[in-house]
Amino acid sequence: MTREEPQQLAVIGLGYVGLPLAIALAKHFEVIGFDVSVPRIIELSNGYDRNTGQSPRGLASKSLTYSSEAHDLKSVDFFIVAVPTPVDKQNLPDLGPIRSACRIVGQHIRTGTTVVFESTVYPGCTEDECIPILEEQSGLKAHVDFGVGYSPERIDPGNSEQTLETIIKIISAGDAQTLDKMEIVYETVVTAGLYRAPDIRTAEAAKVIENVQRDLNIALMNELSVLFHQLGLNTTEVLKASGTKWNFLKFHPGLVGGHCIPVDPYYLVHKAAAIGHIPQVILAGRRVNDSMASYVVAEAVSLLLASNTQPGRARALVLGVTFKENIPDVRNSQPMVLVQGLEAEGIDVFIHDPIITPAGFSDKFLADPFNGTDGFDLVILAVPHDAYMARSTDAYIRLLRGNGRGVFVDVRGALDKEAFAEAGIAYWQL
Numbered sequence: 001m002t003r004e005e006p007q008q009l010a011v012i013g014l015g016y017v018g019l020p021l022a023i024a025l026a027k028h029f030e031v032i033g034f035d036v037s038v039p040r041i042i043e044l045s046n047g048y049d050r051n052t053g054q055s056p057r058g059l060a061s062k063s064l065t066y067s068s069e070a071h072d073l074k075s076v077d078f079f080i081v082a083v084p085t086p087v088d089k090q091n092l093p094d095l096g097p098i099r100s101a102c103r104i105v106g107q108h109i110r111t112g113t114t115v116v117f118e119s120t121v122y123p124g125c126t127e128d129e130c131i132p133i134l135e136e137q138s139g140l141k142a143h144v145d146f147g148v149g150y151s152p153e154r155i156d157p158g159n160s161e162q163t164l165e166t167i168i169k170i171i172s173a174g175d176a177q178t179l180d181k182m183e184i185v186y187e188t189v190v191t192a193g194l195y196r197a198p199d200i201r202t203a204e205a206a207k208v209i210e211n212v213q214r215d216l217n218i219a220l221m222n223e224l225s226v227l228f229h230q231l232g233l234n235t236t237e238v239l240k241a242s243g244t245k246w247n248f249l250k251f252h253p254g255l256v257g258g259h260c261i262p263v264d265p266y267y268l269v270h271k272a273a274a275i276g277h278i279p280q281v282i283l284a285g286r287r288v289n290d291s292m293a294s295y296v297v298a299e300a301v302s303l304l305l306a307s308n309t310q311p312g313r314a315r316a317l318v319l320g321v322t323f324k325e326n327i328p329d330v331r332n333s334q335p336m337v338l339v340q341g342l343e344a345e346g347i348d349v350f351i352h353d354p355i356i357t358p359a360g361f362s363d364k365f366l367a368d369p370f371n372g373t374d375g376f377d378l379v380i381l382a383v384p385h386d387a388y389m390a391r392s393t394d395a396y397i398r399l400l401r402g403n404g405r406g407v408f409v410d411v412r413g414a415l416d417k418e419a420f421a422e423a424g425i426a427y428w429q430l
Contacts, residue, residue, distance in 0.1 A: 134146070149181075300428070
């Protein structure tokens with residue numbers, strides 16, 4: 001293996017991580033964007049991206065070819081694997097997608113090929129799970145006949161400031177030559193620079209704890225929010241005051257969903273359990289964050305009862321059901337857990353989200369609740385999409401029965417609470 005530029009690259013998995021990377025690399029290399037989902041390949045080939053909102057111009061790059069056919073990978077000499085790494089119903093790592101990708105890639109490895117993994121995993125996964133499959137499928141030896149590296153993704157969907165290009169990229173490999181090859185590829189698109197980790201396991205651990213740390217900080221804010229409500233304090237005001245100190249970390253309470261923060265900690269928990277260690281703090285943070293949707297439901301029900309409205313007779317509207325603002329993704333959506341909790345209380349629940357289509361949802365999905373509804377006893381702003389933030393407070397007040405009666409829950413405290421108070425509305429936030 002020499003320090004030469006690869007002839008053809010392939011990005012395996014065209015989701016939030018893989019697609020932007022494939023488009024960026026296609027400005028410098030011949031790239032195959034590969035995904036096992038035929039509908040996904042069709043829509044991208046037609047210039048449409050339902051997930052990340054990539055422009056038709058970027059999708060139509062002459063150097064980028066989309067395919068779901070494995071035989072199109074026969075000439076690739078540099079693979080980047082960016083498939084999902086979810087957890088199952090027991091919160092155990094589901095390595096099915098990455099194992100499947102390894103089998104596909106392994107069948108197309110030849111001497112001199114480089115394989116880089118970007119999927120978030122636990123320390124040791126690349127060497128213990130992925131490399132054996134690559135060797136079995138190819139009949140070749142890793143770090144001798146072909147190179148293996150790990151460069152964790154750091155994509156933050158919807159963040160226009162922190163992008164692939166502007167975030168320092170960690171690279172690691174099983175040998176120095178592979179690390180050099182990775183540098184040649186990634187330095188073409190990452191302007192922020194590269195950080196060479198000493199080995200693959202270090203890079204795997206670095207990535208997984210990034211989201212563990214964020215999960216724990218949000219969990220602390222959520223626990224403080226519960227405590228402060230019991231003490232009669234406004235959490236937002238407490239955090240504003242604390243935030244005046246230079247070294248106070250500015251996190252806020254909220255519902256933690258999506259495909260990273262509520263998932264990645266379980267990968268580290270799994271590895272810890274395998275060596276006989278029980279990570280008390282990590283698990284505590286997960287328990288707190290997983291309980292918050294139920295906590296919001298309980299508070300909403302209490303407010304309904306306080307306003308002399310029985311839950312079994314109440315109509316509720318939940319605004320925003322994606323896992324975060326301005327992202328059309330409902331994976332591990334805590335607002336959907338909130339909806340289920342309200343329904344379990346006997347409440348008639350309707351939902352609305354301006355950036356997703358009603359397909360796959362029940363007839364409870366409203367096209368435009370701000371226009372001609374009969375009024376709701378309870379309105380919950382669960383996800384403060386930009387489209388919601390552009391509306392006036394009066395627009396939200398008009399959603400409630402009698403143009404102002406009822407309960408308004410602003411989960412993230414995104415709106416002006418004083419305006420609701422002036423209108424005499426029961427208002428609550430985390």
